[in-house]
Amino acid sequence: MLTAKTKTGKTICLGYDYKRETLLYFRNNEEFICPVCGESVSLKLGNQRIFHFSHKKGGVCREVYENESVYHMEGKRQLYQWLIRQRIPSSLEYYDSEIKQRPDIMFKHNGMKYALEYQCSALSEESFLKRTQAYLQHGYIPLWIMGSKNIKTKRKNLLTLSSFDYLFLRESRHHQFFIPSYCPENSHFVILGSIQPYSTKNAFAQICSFPINLAGLDEILHPKLINQLNFSQWNQEAERYNLNWSFHPSPEQKRFLYEIYNYGLNLFLLPPEIGFPVPQSLHILTPPAIWQTYLYIDNFINLKAGDSIRLNDVERNFNKRIKKKEILIRNHLQLIEQNPFVAVKEYLFQLEKLGILKQKGGTIFQLVKKIEIPKSNREREEQRRIFFQINQKLLSKV
Ligand SMILES: [Zn+2]
Structure with a gap:
């Protein structure tokens, strides 16, 4: 200490x-x-x-x-000095006797009280959530900063993120989601933004690193991130992932394969409109290819061009899937107003941009064009090629 x-x-x-x-x-x-x-x-x-x-x-x-590593102690010392330099009233290892918790740093900013936890070692999800909840109930804004050494990069912009890592997720006032981290060894913040999971564990992200001396508190609470994604790269990884799990599907994945088979669908013959990234799909643990296929089965499969789709029905069907645990949601307690259905709405608006749907009034969509299901690999490849050619610009902005 x-x-x-x-x-x-x-x-x-x-x-x-x-x-x-x-x-x-x-x-x-x-x-x-x-x-x-x-x-x-x-x-x-x-x-x-x-x-x-x-x-x-x-x-x-x-x-x-007293089990803190040098990395942790040095990190919180540097973060504390960084706050003090900005004349932000801060206490290192402030002990709140009411909740019996001691955040690494407590500071006050714009009339709000923050509990900064610089987390470098593994902690059970249960303790993380319990501590976060206690902070929220006692008027603190929790600010969890990950030790950058825990970031597991697979390749440039491609990360492995555990469900524990997702607990660090925050939303900025620009409505962007990100994970803040800090490395005391090179005195750099590393911000993971524009996180686009294609599987439960893997995601593409923008990794933005800058020295602590060049950053103010506001840049950490509300970083300005550029949302961009190499869609074809994302898509390639998503396909490889589908191929991998299909060899050894879990019971839930088997259930999924069986259900889509009954609807005449095949994991490897999904159209390009099913299984693509939307900004808030990170609230959904189930990979986009699966939740979007369920969405298709529940809402679109039997529709003809001109038919209507009610947003309420889509939401009810989505919630049914959640209840049956066929679609799993991530639990991020730091984001109190988290609503996974936002991802579904984003997807519907994306389908509108792709010319599949048209919004009619606030809560009704009309099917403009049926999603074509490819019948062979060749057909699928051809469909994909045309799809990417036409929508390249649109998809790079996801
Ligand atoms: Zn003591």
Whole structure:
């Protein structure tokens, strides 16, 4: 830990760059106690680790707060100094005795109280959600920043994101979703934006890195991200993914394959209009190819050109699939107003741009053109080629 109190109640915060001599003087003349449990702590001034306090006796505190890596301690120290430089009132390792939680940094900004958690090690999803919930209930805005070393890049712009990683997701005031991370080793923020999952675990994303000195708090809370996607690359990976799982489908995937087979569909003969990225599909755990196929079966398959589709029906069908766990939703508690149906609406508007649907009034769409289901691989390839040629511009803006 980096913060302790003296017997006279003074706070000593090692977030500041104290000289070793000054700390040696403190150590010889003061006794330090832990602000959380009130037990004695000693000031460690070794050469290997960064200066820190350590409980003299074991106990809960030691288990909870002293397992921090150098990476973590150094990261929160740098983030704290960064806030202080911006004259943002901040406390390092602030202990809120009411909720018995100690965010790495508490700070106040634009009349709001923030709990910054710099998370470098694995934490159970349950603890993450419990801590987030307690912050929200007590008027804090939780701000989880991931340790950049935990970002798992497969290739340029292609990441593996676990369901734990998705818990870090935030929404900016520009309505963009992103994951903030920080690396103390090169003092850079790394922002993952424009996240486009094509499978449960893998996604394309824009990875934007910049030095901490060039960033203000606002750039981390509301980064301006460029939404762009190499659609053909995305599509290629999505197809490879479908091929892979079809060899060893899980029980849910088997159920999906069986159902679409009963409708005369085949995973490898899906039209290009089914299974493409929309900005908010990251709220849906089920891959786009699957949830959009369900959407097609539930709402479009029997329609003729000119028929109407009611948005309420689409939503009811979507919710039924969720209830039956055929479509799974991601749980991001930091985004309180998260609504996965937004992704479905985005998809319908995308179909409108593709000339398949036309909106008639607020909640009714009309089918303009039936989605053509290819009957052979050759037909499918030809359909795709034409589709990408015509819609290249539109799809690059997803
Ligand atoms: Zn303690």
